[in-house]
Each structure stands twice: as structure tokens, then as C-alpha cells.
Amino acid sequence: MTPLRIVVAGGGTGGHLYPGIAVARELLRRRPDAVVTFAGTARGIEARVVPREGFELDLLRSAGLKGRSGAALLRGIALLPLSALDAWGILSRRAPHLVIGVGGYSSGPVMALAAARGIPTLLLEQNAVPGFTNRTLAYVVSGAGVAFGSTIGYFGRRGFVAGNPVRPEFFTMVDSIAASTPP
Known part of the structure; x- marks a missing residue:
């Protein structure tokens, strides 16, 4: 059987990245033969954290578009063709069965091009109000797992409540506290 190949795209902040890592770990627990890689930028937290967590990281040239100064906005717009080129290369090289956007x-760019190429896409939205990128992608993705029922409206029929993915370290701490608490 062909191993399941998944690309987890996004990051920039821990709020985006760490839920993606939790999902990647759980996918590998359920499907040990799966190949899970990440796609992000050299400037985001993912550049340090993803390799440390034992995953491969493919880099793309990308910059934010919303809430930026005029110069930063122009830089972000100028990088769009390069972002698309990099995303195309990542998708061609990794040939994923699924792309998860965090x-x-x-x-x-990774999610939009994956959707355009017919690759199944799944958003992971941890916030009550989705960010600019996820709101923009809402119309092209296969599905969107949200943390709150009130967030489904942003994604229509594609949305479903998945809650927030929790890392195993959380349960290690719960077990530790439980072990030191008298009955």
C-alpha cells in the first residue's frame, strides 16, 4: 500500500504551527507509514520548531498582505509569483494526498494551488474569527475543521467542529498532577 503523503502548510506564529504539529503527530500515531512534511517560510517560527520536532520543512518565499505598511504590502504582492512558484514545486515534489492548512x-499559496490541482485540502481554524488567509481560502478548500461551532458560518457546508488539537505533553502534565493529588 502506498504511504499516505500529507503536507501541513502555514505557520508564522505558534498559534498556527503547534496545532499543526499536534495533528501531524496524531496522524503518524494512526498511520505510522504516513509521510508528513511541512511548508512554511524561513522567517516564521516554523523554521526553528519544525526541524526540532523531527519533521521536514519545505520553504517558500512569502509575506503577509493584510495589516501591513505600504512598503511591506508591496513586498508581499511582489512575492506572490515567487510564492506560487515555490508552492508549485513543493506540491510537485511531495505529491501529497492531502494538504492541511493551519x-x-x-x-x-500552497492551499490555493493544491485546490486548483485537485488535491484534497483541509483547513484547521483555531480561532473564533478566522484570519485573512483562511477566510480567503474558505471557498476553495475541501473542508475546514473549526474549534468553535460559531465559526462554521465562515466555511458553510465545508465547516465541521473539530475542537483544538491537543499535544501529548498536555496529558503528560495532567497525569503528573493526577499522580500527585491525593484521592
Whole structure:
């Protein structure tokens, strides 16, 4: 059987990245033969964290578009063709069966091109109000797992409540506290 290949796209902040890592770990627990890689930028937190967590990271040139100064906005717009080129290369090289977007500007090009190429796409939205990238992608993705029922409206029929993915470290701490608490 062919191993399941998944690309987790996005990052920039821990709020985007760490839920993606939790999902990647759980996918590998359920499907040990799966190949999970990440796509992000050299400037985001993913450049340090993803390799440390034991995953491969493919880099793309990308910058934010929303809430930026005029110069930063122009830079972000100028990088769009390069972002698309990099995303195309990542998708061609990795040939994923699924692309999961965790938010952040670097997820946009990867998710949009994956959808355009007919690759199934799944957004992971941890916020009550989705960010700019996920709101923009809402119309092209296969599905969107949200943390709150009130967020489904942003994604229509594609949305479903998935809650927030929790890393195993959380349960290690719960077990530790439980072990030191008298019955």
C-alpha cells in the first residue's frame, strides 16, 4: 500500500504551527507509514520548531498582505509569483494526498494551488474569527475543521467542529498532577 503523503502548510506564529504539529503527530500515531512534511517560510517560527520536532520543512518565499505598511504590502504582492512558484514545486515534489492548512500567510499559496490541482485540502481554524488567509481560502478548500461551532458560518457546508488539537505533553502534565493529588 502506498504511504499516505500529507503536507501541513502555514505557520508564522505558534498559534498556527503547534496545532499543526499536534495533528501531524496524531496522524503518524494512526498511520505510522504516513509521510508528513511541512511548508512554511524561513522567517516564521516554523523554521526553528519544525526541524526540532523531527519533521521536514519545505520553504517558500512569502509575506503577509493584510495589516501591513505600504512598503511591506508591496513586498508581499511582489512575492506572490515567487510564492506560487515555490508552492508549485513543493506540491510537485511531495505529491501529497492531502494538504492541511493551519493558517498564516504561507499557507495561502500552497492551499490555493493544491485546490486548483485537485488535491484534497483541509483547513484547521483555531480561532473564533478566522484570519485573512483562511477566510480567503474558505471557498476553495475541501473542508475546514473549526474549534468553535460559531465559526462554521465562515466555511458553510465545508465547516465541521473539530475542537483544538491537543499535544501529548498536555496529558503528560495532567497525569503528573493526577499522580500527585491525593484521592
